[in-house]
Amino acid sequence: ILNVEQSPQSLHVQEGDSTNFTCSFPSSNFYALHWYRWETAKSPEALFVMTLNGDEKKKGRISATLNTKEGYSYLYIKGSQPEDSATYLCAFASGGSYIPTFGRGTSLIVHP
């Protein structure tokens, strides 16, 4: 069983704050790391898929970094808005696996 940990479990911030959270995964046999956003009453939506150590991805105010040697990825949100409120999931795929293992997610609530 692959251990994919996300921290913190939940986070409350004020509108305009920048925030970040962490996904930890096994540092051996890395293949890919996914980030998804899951808003209440909606489907999970893919944000990024990263495959190379040192990868940095950006979409609007959201960005992610990847360190495969130490087994972690950070997701950053700059200038949080209430519409960023969601659960952010990461999923790790090991070499040769086609089934990413999901973490439990970080629940973000942005207060206006």
Place this chain on the structure above:
Amino acid sequence: GAGVSQSPSNKVTEKGKDVELRCDPISGHTALYWYRQSLGQGLEFLIYFQGNSAPDKSGLPSDRFSAERTGGSVSTLTIQRTQQEDSAVYLCASSSLGGGAYEQYFGPGTRLTVT
């Protein structure tokens, strides 16, 4: 374009009854996944289909669970003799190709409640 659709959106059933959940993936996507999320838990993998290959059923929790994918498109997840612990949101996802490096597109889920 059309995304992944699932039906029904909600299902309430009595303990012991069988249920069928349906997933229509994005057209042309060869990979299809079923997951479930029980209350307070993370996404739990159930089964994976890739093209014409034999499905990976390693996540199915018991032999009461089965799934099929017809014509490489629509998939049905069947739960026989439902139990209360089967209550969960069942999510289907598809990706353009198999392999862990392709983003998954999720359906809206089916909320199953077993009374």
